[in-house]
Amino acid sequence: GAVVSQHPSWVICKSGTSVKIECRSLDFQATTMFWYRQFPKQSLMLMATSNEGSKATYEQGVEKDKFLINHASLTLSTLTVTSAHPEDSSFYICSASGGTGIGNEQFFGPGTRLTVL
Amino acid sequence: GENVEQHPSTLSVQEGDSAVIKCTYSDSASNYFPWYKQELGKRPQLIIDIRSNVGEKKDQRIAVTLNKTAKHFSLHITETQPEDSAVYFCAASLGGNEKLTFGTGTRLTIIP
Numbered sequence: 001g002a003v004v005s006q007h008p009s010w011v012i013c014k015s016g017t018s019v020k021i022e023c024r025s026l027d028f029q030a031t032t033m034f035w036y037r038q039f040p041k042q043s044l045m046l047m048a049t050s051n052e053g054s055k056a057t058y059e060q061g062v063e064k065d066k067f068l069i070n071h072a073s074l075t076l077s078t079l080t081v082t083s084a085h086p087e088d089s090s091f092y093i094c095s096a097s098g099g100t101g102i103g104n105e106q107f108f109g110p111g112t113r114l115t116v117l
Numbered sequence: 118g119e120n121v122e123q124h125p126s127t128l129s130v131q132e133g134d135s136a137v138i139k140c141t142y143s144d145s146a147s148n149y150f151p152w153y154k155q156e157l158g159k160r161p162q163l164i165i166d167i168r169s170n171v172g173e174k175k176d177q178r179i180a181v182t183l184n185k186t187a188k189h190f191s192l193h194i195t196e197t198q199p200e201d202s203a204v205y206f207c208a209a210s211l212g213g214n215e216k217l218t219f220g221t222g223t224r225l226t227i228i229p
Contacts, residue, residue, distance in 0.1 A: 032214040043206060043219045044161065051214075093160060098214045105151070106217060108160040 003027055004096050006109035013084055014117055021079045021112045023094030029074035031098025034106065035067075038091040050077050084116045119144040121209050123220030130197050131228050138223045140207035141189040147209040150183060151217070152192045154203045161206060165192070168212070194225075202227045 003026040013019050023033060032051050036044040048064075050056040050071035058064045068080040077096075081088055091113050095106040120143040130136045142150075148169035153161035167174045167181045167190065174181050178197075183190040194201055207220040 034216060043221050046216055046218070049216050091158075095217075105163060105166070108162075110160050111158075113158075 002105075002107045004030075004094065004107045004109040006094055006112050008112060009110060010113040010115075012115045012117065015085050016083055018080055018082045019084055019114060021081075021092055021094075021114075023077045023079070023096070023109050025075045025096040025107070028096075029098070030077075030096035031074065032096070033071055033077040034095045034097075035069060035077075035079050036093045036095070038093060038111075044093065047079075081114065084114070086116045089114055089116045119147060119209055119218040121207060121218050121220040123207050123223060125223060126221065127224045127226070129226045129228055132197055132199060134197055136192075136194045136197055136201070136225055136227075138192045138205055138207070138225070139189060140191070140209075140220050141187075142209040142218075143188065144209070144211075145185075145188065146211055149210040149212040149215075150181070150190050151208050151210075152179075152181060153206045153208065155206060155222075156203050164205075197227045199227050199229055201225060 005024045007022045035047045037047050038044050046059050047062045048056040048058045048069050050069050052071050052074050056069035071077040091111050093111040094109045097106045123140045151166035152164050154164045155161045165179050165181050167183050178195045180193040205223045208217040210217045
């Protein structure tokens with residue numbers, strides 16, 4: 001149990017276009033979902049925290065107008081990278097928590113590798 | 118906010134020997150401390166976690182110790198095997214559905 005999926009697993013786009021990444025909790029209802037970004041050989045950096053039905057809380061330095069997060073249901077959160085540029089190329093990982101009986105643990109999606117040309 | 122430091126950044130260990138990775142945290146209110154193993158291009162995998170009401174936890178070859186007073190916690194891997202080679206991250210959280218703050222990672226290499 002406690003499976004989180006992400007789609008797509010990889011995406012290549014042209015500079016200036018927008019890309020949407022989906023994060024789904026498949027077998028539990030996630031009260032909270034988190035979005036991380038990981039550059040090569042670096043740690044996971046939290047971008048934002050989203051709770052179902054409310055606005056996301058962004059970490060300092062993360063542009064909320066560039067990285068749009070929607071958490072419309074207890075099983076789905078989306079991250080849209082708007083007007084993507086090469087410096088946005090990274091590994092984006094979501095995680096979900098809050099299911100009944102799950103406790104503190106966050107369950108991670110498999111990640112989405114974004115390459116902006 | 119919380120700040121988590123992790124050492125060493127790289128660690129090479131002979132197969133069969135033990136490996137120790139250490140982390141310190143800054144927020145005394147943190148009470149949940151997970152450790153993750155991440156292989157290249159994959160998601161982080163939880164390998165063990167500890168809560169602040171416990172000083173030590175063990176799961177087969179893996180153990181974690183926590184010193185709340187000193188605000189540091191450590192991962193111990195005994196009888197290391199080649200498949201233990203990966204990047205390991207520690208993290209700290211206030212618990213519940215609160216966010217995780219990750220350490221900078223340790224690249225562990227097991228030498229056959």
